[in-house]
Amino acid sequence: MQLRQLDLNLLKAFDALMDERNVTRAAERLAVTQPAVSATLNRLREALGDPLFVRTQRGITPTERALALSAPIKRILADIEAVLQPQAFDPGTAKFTVTVSATDYALRAVVMPFIAELRPLAPNVRVAVIQAHGPELLDRMERGELDLALITPQMAPPDVHVRPLFDERYVCVLREGHPAAAQDALTLDTFCELDHGIVSLQGGGFSGPTDDALARLGLQRQVKVSVPSFGMLLDLVRSTNLAALVPERLLVGVTGLTVRVPPLDVAGFTKVLAWHARTHADLRQRWVRDLLIRTCSLPTPQSGI
Incomplete structure (x- = not known):
């Protein structure tokens, strides 16, 4: 594909098809019809000279060429979204949802103090806490279903950003x-x-x-x-x-x-914060990450020993 053939909608459709592995769900995500997605896929196939996806009983499966393109295209879309965002971010008026993966320990030791700090500063920012483990962690980050993960260094998937938060005893x-x-x-x-x-x-x-x-x-x-x-x-x-x-x-x-x-x-163990390159440059996500990191650095009352 040459630059003059590049259409942002083609990249968005490819990204949705990679995430959903289903034409119908990709169409719903893009708010277009299923025939429109199929037509876009045909344009992609012609431009790239590869079938990209093949049909299976459960939907569609990406070819090796599609798998190789997936991460670079996702980064391109994330960079474009970051460029188009306003250069000023006001937490007091911001409205969005941040999704955090946390264990029972991290929920009590990190997420609860973080939410207490967040609420007065950004009252319209919603926090969704889920549990994700192993390969599911990276998959959900890539699909845009997970923004932050509170894990140990050993659990961090490759190709994610990691910031140490604290050592625990x-x-x-x-x-x-x-x-x-x-x-x-x-x-x-x-x-x-x-x-x-x-x-x-x-x-x-x-x-x-x-x-x-x-x-x-x-x-x-x-x-x-x-x-x-x-x-x-x-x-x-x-x-x-x-x-x-x-x-x-x-x-x-x-x-x-x-x-x-x-x-x-x-x-003991070390707790770290992990996030995907997809959200690395996002102003909203950066503000949330900085607040969470600052919350973990605040002095905590001693346990009395």
Whole structure:
């Protein structure tokens, strides 16, 4: 295709077909008829000398040529959209939706403080929180369904922008009045004798990094409860004699718990913010990212240990 043949509508149609893999859905997304999309696809095929998409039972499948063009065309469209945006951004009057992928931990430790900072500054900006994992994370970013992801560095897909937010450490929590809470410091023997609860994101697991650390010392703790969320775990610890190791930032604003330093070294983790090149230059998204990053850099109350 030569530059004089370039039509922005061709690129938009190609991008929609790549994302949707279905002519009907692509037409709905572009607000045009299905025959119009089919005609545009024929123009693309003629200009590029490649079928680009072949029909299957589930819709259409891109050819190798289409797959190679997908990322560059998406970047071109994002750059054009950024150029056409107003050079001034007013959060007070802005109206748009930002979609964030977050685990239960990130929701409580990052998203909730971020929304508290966001609301007075940009009251008409909506926040949608979803969960996306693995290949789905990059796919949804490419399709425009996801703007930001709060993940660990190991989870970051290739070819995305990543900004470290903070390093997290684990602390041990007990309910106020727990017999072991009378000790200023937990011994390793006492720690292993306690009944513990843990979070298992996959569901049903009764071991984690703490148990790996104990095993290296030839020790074992008593894990009696496995739950899918930190919110549930904190509620259980507050109302029972269970102990738990939890990320320290979860305890901001939480009452009814006694916090102790774990009697062994348990590796913490780093939380990062990830976003796609599609939104990198977008003024609105840049403002949201900067606010989220600033929120994470604000001093947090200490857990009391």
